[in-house]
Amino acid sequence: MKYINKNLSIEKVKVQDISKKFGTPTYCYSYGQLKKNIDDFKKNFSSFAPLICFAIKSNTNVNLIREIRKFGLGADVVSIGELMMALKAGIDPKKIVFSGVGKTTDEINYAIDKKILLINAESKSEIIEIERIARSKKKIVNIGIRLNPNTDAKTLKQISTGKKENKFGVDEKTFFALVNYSKLSKNISLKCLSVHIGSQILDYKPYEKMLKVVDKIIKKSNHKFKFIDLGGGMGISYEKNNKKLNYQKYNIAIKKFLRNHKSKIIFEPGRSIVGNIGSLISKVIYIKENGKKDFIILDAAMNDLMRPALYGANHRTLPAIKTNQTSKKIYEFVGPICESTDKFTTLKKFQKLKEKDLVVMCDVGAYGMSLSSNYNVRPKPSEILIKGSKMNVIKKRQKLKDLI
Known part of the structure; x- marks a missing residue:
């Protein structure tokens, strides 16, 4: 995404043209950025050729998942719905892992019938049910x-999953007991040690610490694991000053780990694959003056993009057309929903806006549409895949008559 003659463009298409054709709010995805992300990920870890299982929860658009599948990726799923979605998108069952703490009997039944690669269990009760x-x-x-592994990922507490107070996984003592239990079973085959410490991780050091814990556990367990599933969690830069995760240093740490363990590595990236491919185009409905601050009321709301309300997450916000005028007032970008948390960001020295102007929220490809809802009986936005100068609808805007 860049400005071409002062017009913000996604690949070769102006945001203004997208708005004219499809209305607002609208989600747009860049195919070129998707390809770049996947190529970079593969290249950085090519020395041990991991199985890359895209985390479906980050983006559940079946047509986008089809594009991801074409690059040879598998899927990480956490519900029967996500598993059905992955299969519908054509992903090979032998490249699918099923994660999550609360798999139901129906979900386990379905996963077994579809002959997926792995069910990653998270408790003794789940193993007994499998x-x-x-x-x-x-x-x-x-x-x-x-x-x-009781490893602090140094991320938001709401998306930390690898500390002992989190609901995910089992502790060391329970892990060894479950390994021994599995060895005695005639109907389960223990193939994998799985671990995932959190999301939006920007420092490779927690991963290094995690690998040291996993190394120690494997040696003590005296069990040969065919797969080591290291999860995902690789962060992206949501702001210009954010540092990026150093893949090369993480790669070095994994190669060091693999000297002692001849296992196939599984990754479950989501955000790092689709996070920065997505943009949300929105129109200014009203500008409401309020002393030193103006409320910029958009037609996008927290039901369309939940992350700011849920996590306090911040997304870069850009005007669709660049001008040389700067507002002297603070702008607070909000949606029309009847909740005080329905706001996106507060910015100083933003470009001066007027009603019906377009703005774009960046890096919404992960946990944007997948967390969206119909709160306030609002139809979900359309989703557009942009490839060069081509615009393809990969999900139509919902209609009110279908909701009511």
């Missing part, structure tokens, strides 16, 4: 056990 279902089907089911 074993019971596998026995009833007279099958042997491949599982992983998710370890909670």
Whole structure:
């Protein structure tokens, strides 16, 4: 995304033209950026050729997942719906891992029937249920056990998953007990040690610490794991001053780990694949003056983009057309929903806006549409994939008549 003759453009298409054709609010995805992200990810870890399983929860658009599948990626799913979505997009079942702490009997049944690569279990009760279902089907089911390494990912507490107070995985003592239990079972085959410490991680050091814990656990377990699932969590730069995760240093740490363990590495990236490919175009409905601050009331709301309300997350906001006028007032960008948390960002020295102007919120490809809702009976936006100068609708805007 860049300005061409003062017009903000996604690849070769002006934001203004997208708005004219599809209305607002509208999600747009850059195919070129998607390709670049996947190529960079593969290149940085090419020395050990990991299985890359895209985290479906980050973006659930089936047409976008189809494009991701064409690059050879698998899928990380956390519900029967996500598993169905991955299969509908054509992802090979043998490249699908099923994660999550609360898999139901129906979900486990479905996953076993579809012969997916792994079910990553997170408790003894879950393993007993997988074993019971596998026995009833007279099958042997491949599982992983998710370890909670008690590692601080140095990220937002709402998206930390690898500390002992988090609900995910099992502690060291329980892990060893479950390894021993699995070895005695005739219907489950323990193939994988799984671990995931959080999301939006920008420092490779927590990963290094995690790998040291995993190394120690494997040695003590005396079990050969075919797969080591390191999860995802790789962060992206949401602001210009944010540092980026150093893939090369993480790669070095994994190669060092693999000297002692001849296992296949699995990654579950989501945000790092689709986060910066997405933009949300919105129109200014009203400008409401309020002393030193003006409320910029947009037609996009927290139901369209939940991250700011949910996490206090900040997304760069840009005007669709550049001018040389700067507002002397503070701008608070808000939506029309009847909640005080329905606001996106507060900015000083933003370009002067007027009603019906367009603004674009950046880096919304991950946990944008996938967290959206119909709160206040608002239809979900359309989704557009942009490839060069071509615009393809990959999901139509919802209609009120379909909601009511």
